[in-house]
Amino acid sequence: MKPNLAILDEPLLYTEGLSKLLIQDKIFSSVDVFNTCEDLYNHVRDNSPQFLMISSNILLLSDLYKCLETIISQDSKVRIIVIGNSYDVIVIRKLFNKGIKSYLDKNSNYDEFIKSVHALSLNEIYICEHAKKMMINFISSEQEKQSPNIKEPLTRRELEILRLICDGHSSKDIGEKLFISINTVETHRKRILMKLNVKNSVGVVKYAMENNIFS
Structure with missing residues (x-):
């Protein structure tokens, strides 16, 4: 029904x-x-x-x-x-x-x-995608301040890839934009999700809310 x-x-x-x-x-x-x-x-x-x-x-x-x-x-x-x-x-x-x-x-x-x-x-x-991008930017700025909520901060390259992922780009697109291989992109993707302990970009947003990253 x-x-x-x-x-x-x-x-x-x-x-x-x-x-x-x-x-x-x-x-x-x-x-x-x-x-x-x-x-x-x-x-x-x-x-x-x-x-x-x-x-x-x-x-x-x-x-x-x-x-x-x-x-x-x-x-x-x-x-x-x-x-x-x-x-x-x-x-x-x-x-x-x-x-x-x-x-x-x-x-x-x-x-x-x-x-x-x-x-x-x-x-x-x-x-929505617009709000999600804003939240990712907040995560990025907080990581630059070495937020205590994140045990291992993302590298500049990982932050760059994270933004592209949340913009909806595939691993192939990201590789072409950054002139790196798809395997390298996938490695970075896995490390990003592992560091934030989430499964996908929606998980990143939930992580931000639960840990008051943009409070």
Whole structure:
């Protein structure tokens, strides 16, 4: 059975169009659209959705925090996706601490939204590529300061490869850009993940949040 979705956003023309598209693509069984926090709270209380998308367009940041706290207090299991307004990594981290499961930027496309839904369906978190790159840059700067959270800092070459990996480049592409062999790239990749004790680039982001690297 397909999950249901609630959306807090405006204008109606956009949200209603998106809801029809999601139903048409058979992503959700139903989509309910709200334009005020009060209406959303009532909906969550009476018929809590499995997924909730909140846009920052109609909320100040302080109001967004309050909205998240209220929703989580009503139903801690709801999977919340926030569409941010080019927030910095400190704000993004706070949003995750408030209980969201996915962060997308206002420039994220429909495909990234669908990726985030699939990730949340697997009980994973999802962060858009733009925000992920910002977080990697924070990791890089902290490593240059010899952060005590990282026992063995990444080398400059490893940081360079890490950025390219998070930009979506394959090992072949990275090798061509840096004029090194694919085997060398793979060796660096393994050392990066080993040093951070993660399995992939999503793990890098989770590592950053869990260890307060950008706090």
